[in-house]
Amino acid sequence: MKMTRLLRKMLLLLFLGGTSVLSYGQQNEMIIITQQPLPYGYNELEPIISAETLILHYGKHLKSYIDNVNKIIKDDTEKYGTNLESIVKNSTGKLYNNAAQAWNHNFYFDTFSPKDKAQHKPSGNLAEAIDHQWGNFDRFKKSFAQVANDIFGSGWVWLVKKNNGSLEILGESNAGNILKDEDVTPLLGIDVWEHAYYIDYQNRRAEHINALWDIIDWKKVEERYNAALNNGK
């Protein structure tokens, strides 16, 4: 059983490792949206998220969303704009679903750092805001996990800053994207689609969410929070 999994992982690494994303840009001239680089190596989040999961999630799922956006908008950039944020805000249906998923995943993948490099707790302004809202960081984590675990089926859980200064945890189904809500700034977004955890945790979503605290990099979350403050939001 272990050999089968190892062999499958090796084949995936050979097939995807460093080739599929790069070759996409060389073969398709209709690129409007490009896939941003993964900010860590495929195996650097192990054992919390395996290389096998990352290779499929980043190399197949995210790539597919971006490919679909490029196929659908083609010459309609005047209508939708040329970046994911404007496409999400101006689209509906299949284009919205793919653009929203692409934007969500870019945000999600840029949330983690390897365990030995991640800042494991918020500090400064954000730590104060979390303590003010939930009492302490552990109580925030419990509330966040509860929303994540309560989402029925596929979706996303978000920590957002509202323009009135308060923080809130929001659950969204499927490709739910919060960019359309001008009243909130996303700070942290976690994917609870099964493809994000099923290889490593099977149906144990709560265990997966609990493990993620070791690789969520609060330095990145804080940068988003402070940028919102500086922008008057």
Ligand SMILES: [Fe+2]
């Ligand atoms: Fe995903």
